[in-house]
Amino acid sequence: MLTNKVSYYSNKKIKIYKKSIHKIPNTFKINVTAQKIFFIKSTNTLIKIWNKCKKFKIPFLILGEGSNTLFLENYLGIIGINKIKGIKIKEKNKNWHLHVNSGENWHYLVQYTIKKGIFGLENLVMIPGSVGSAPINNIGAYGLEIKDICQYVDVLCLQSKKIKRIEKKNCYFGYRDSIFKYKYQSGYIIIAIGIILSKYWKPITSYGLLKKINLINITPYQIFNKIKYIRKNTIPNYKLIGNVGSFFKNPILIKKNISNLLEKYKNIPYYPEKNGRIKLSAAWLIEQCGLKSYTIGGASVYHKQPLILINKKKATSQEILRLAYKIFYSVKKKFNILLELEVQLIGKNGKEKI
Numbered sequence: 001m002l003t004n005k006v007s008y009y010s011n012k013k014i015k016i017y018k019k020s021i022h023k024i025p026n027t028f029k030i031n032v033t034a035q036k037i038f039f040i041k042s043t044n045t046l047i048k049i050w051n052k053c054k055k056f057k058i059p060f061l062i063l064g065e066g067s068n069t070l071f072l073e074n075y076l077g078i079i080g081i082n083k084i085k086g087i088k089i090k091e092k093n094k095n096w097h098l099h100v101n102s103g104e105n106w107h108y109l110v111q112y113t114i115k116k117g118i119f120g121l122e123n124l125v126m127i128p129g130s131v132g133s134a135p136i137n138n139i140g141a142y143g144l145e146i147k148d149i150c151q152y153v154d155v156l157c158l159q160s161k162k163i164k165r166i167e168k169k170n171c172y173f174g175y176r177d178s179i180f181k182y183k184y185q186s187g188y189i190i191i192a193i194g195i196i197l198s199k200y201w202k203p204i205t206s207y208g209l210l211k212k213i214n215l216i217n218i219t220p221y222q223i224f225n226k227i228k229y230i231r232k233n234t235i236p237n238y239k240l241i242g243n244v245g246s247f248f249k250n251p252i253l254i255k256k257n258i259s260n261l262l263e264k265y266k267n268i269p270y271y272p273e274k275n276g277r278i279k280l281s282a283a284w285l286i287e288q289c290g291l292k293s294y295t296i297g298g299a300s301v302y303h304k305q306p307l308i309l310i311n312k313k314k315a316t317s318q319e320i321l322r323l324a325y326k327i328f329y330s331v332k333k334k335f336n337i338l339l340e341l342e343v344q345l346i347g348k349n350g351k352e353k354i
Contacts, residue, residue, distance in 0.1 A: 024079055026066030027128055028320070029242030029311050034061075034075040039083045040103075043156055043163075043191060046080060050158045053078055059349045062189055064130025065105070068137060068244050069344050072317045076348045082132055084191060087112065096120075097151070098195040102132025106139075110224075113197070119220040120149060120197035123204050126231045128238060128245065132190040136180045137342070138173045142227055143207035147173035151194035153180070158187050175279075176249050176342055185351075234305050242311030243302070247324060248339040250282045250307075261335060282331075282339055283307040289330040299323045321354075 022033040040046045040062065053060035059077025063069070084103040089096060096118045100109060106129050110121045123144040133139075135153050138146050150173070153166045172179040180190065203223060205213050209230055213222070236243055255262075255278045262268060265288075269281040286292070286306040293303045298315030301323070302308040309323055328339050345352045 024066065024071060024075060025063070025081065026069055026071060027238035027242060027244055028066075028070055028317075029238070030071055030315070030317050030320075032071040032074050032317070034079040035077060037079045037081060040080040041083045041085075043084065046084075046156070046189065047158065047161055049078065049080060061346070061350060064103070064133045065128065067129035067238070068133060068342070069346050070244065070317055070320060071346045072321065072352065073348050075346065077350075082130055082189075089116070089118070094199055096197045096199065098197070099192055100131050100195060101192050102130060102190050104131045105129075106131055106134055114220065114224055118197055119201040121195075122220045122224040123227060125224055125227050126235075131193060135171060135173075135178055135190065135193055137176045138178050140176075142210055143204040145173070146193075147171070149195050149197060151196045153190055153194070154192040155180075155184050155188045156191045158189065163191065164188075175252055235308065236302060236304075236310055242315070243308050244343050246282075246307045246342050247309045248282045248286075248307060248327070249342045250279050251285075251337050251339060252277050252279045253337070258337075280337070285331050285335055285337065285339075286327055289327070289334050291327055291330060294323070294326065296323045296326065301327070 022035070022037065024032045024034050024037065026032070035058070038049065040049070046062070050060055052058075059075065060080065061075065061077065062080040062082055064082050082103040084101045086101040087104060087109065088099040098113070106127050107125065109131060110125045113119070113121050123142040124139065127139055127141060129139075134146050135150060140146065147168070150168050150171065152168060153171055155164050155166060156162075157164060166179070166184070170179065201220060203215065203218050203220075205211060205215065205218070205223070210223070210226065213226060235245060238244075252273055255276055258278075258280075262270070269284050271279040273279050283306045286301065291301050292306050294301045295312065297319035298311060298313040299319040299322070300310050300312040302310045309320055311320070324341070331337055331339055341354075345354060
């Protein structure tokens with residue numbers, strides 16, 4: 001039996017997740033379990049567990065904080081919680097160079113740099129999750145994305161036990177996308193990222209409500225606090241209401257292909273992108289379908305931000321998925337636009353697609 005195989009790990013050398021040995025931590029607050037859950041505090045521990053899982057053909061998945069995942073059912077393998085921490089800072093003439101291990105909390109990193117007088121991450125405050133997950137989805141908010149500040153990403157090849165450095169140009173960052181969703185997804189673990197921040201700070205206030213900020217004598221602290229205020233008032237605290245932030249991506253389309261849509265809906269929010277493309281607001285599309293606060297079982301569309309699905313009352317993963325399907329087909333029927341998932345789906349053996 002699987003439980004007999006994983007009992008090998010119940011020793012003093014590897015720290016078991018104490019709060020609930022089997023319950024998987026996830027910000028959706030879905031009640032799902034795994035055979036075993038461990039804190040991973042070093043690459044050596046990570047390699048040891050992976051080797052044993054491979055030997056006994058046990059599914060293995062490493063998580064940061066479960067902030068961008070929807071578990072569809074109980075996981076039949078071992079979960080490793082990434083706790084490989086550490087922040088190193090080097091000061092150069094014009095820049096700050098940060099080497100950050102993947103188990104660090106992203107919001108903590110933003111706060112840490114601000115307190116040290118190192119600026120440039122303030123637009124990304126209060127994004128949940130770990131540093132290791134940031135380059136996978138090329139996280140972004142309020143006009144700034146990881147691709148704008150990333151210098152490199154270090155990945156551990158579990159097969160060779162060697163660390164490979166992927167320079168920014170080879171990360172192929174896109175909108176909520178990167179090479180780490182494809183080539184470096186299976187058999188590789190992100191263990192650190194390199195961030196470069198200019199000492200000549202320039203505010204980024206061209207996005208959303210930040211446009212209203214008075215730029216005269218503007219400081220990084222003001223942007224930091226403004227975005228904290230906005231996020232607290234538009235995004236539910238996942239510790240109180242289960243959610244993963246944006247469930248869907250904002251669709252990016254060729255402008256000429258949706259010219260009729262832009263003509264019909266004069267007030268549709270959109271943002272110019274490269275190569276004649278534009279980004280539409282998925283939240284606006286969902287709201288126009290009359291789905292604000294729409295509920296299926298314990299799952300609901302968040303009333304302040306339709307792009308967010310919430311675990312309102314002990315929702316099951318299937319209820320959340322049914323709600324997602326309802327949104328997908330409603331937007332498709334009304335606008336002929338196909339929404340893409342931003343959340344990662346996890347089945348009993350690992351990552352899945354629908």
